[in-house]
Amino acid sequence: MHLNSIFSVAIIALSLVILNPTNSRADGEGGVSHVDQKDIKLPKLTPQLRLGQMAYNVYCAACHGKNASGTVSGPTFIQRIYFPGHHPNGSFYRAAKQGVQAHHWEFGNMPKVDDITDTLIARITNYIRAIQQANGIF
Numbered sequence: 001m002h003l004n005s006i007f008s009v010a011i012i013a014l015s016l017v018i019l020n021p022t023n024s025r026a027d028g029e030g031g032v033s034h035v036d037q038k039d040i041k042l043p044k045l046t047p048q049l050r051l052g053q054m055a056y057n058v059y060c061a062a063c064h065g066k067n068a069s070g071t072v073s074g075p076t077f078i079q080r081i082y083f084p085g086h087h088p089n090g091s092f093y094r095a096a097k098q099g100v101q102a103h104h105w106e107f108g109n110m111p112k113v114d115d116i117t118d119t120l121i122a123r124i125t126n127y128i129r130a131i132q133q134a135n136g137i138f
Contacts, residue, residue: 034070035078042067043130054125055120057094059113068131075105077128078135092125093118 045053056068062073070076081087082102094100099112132138 005042036077040067041134043134054121083137089125094123
């Protein structure tokens with residue numbers, strides 16, 4: 001193989017690693033829809049974060065995956081599209097209370113979450129933000 005060809009392949013491979021550093025699947029607008037569980041770093045779970053984790057597991061995990069990893073039904077929250085500058089905490093409140101039309105993904109619309117309280121949404125949001133921070137999303 002010619003040296004320039006080897007160099008070109010190496011640059012392409014390095015670019016793929018930089019653009020998609022975890023073992024994940026890309027969908028939608030260049031975002032990541034799923035992150036492998038073994039690649040997720042968990043924050044230290046304080047009592048408040050444990051409450052958020054429990055609420056997340058009840059209301060969110062079926063679609064958004066364990067520890068926000070994503071599933072075939074909903075995207076991971078461990079990627080830049082969901083960082084606070086693009087999706088502030090109010091986005092999580094609106095999505096849970098009112099539902100949301102699909103705009104980043106091809107998973108379909110998210111229905112509102114029945115019987116969820118503002119307190120539970122706040123706990124879930126804090127838990128998601130802690131996982132994001134542990135994974136370098138801030």
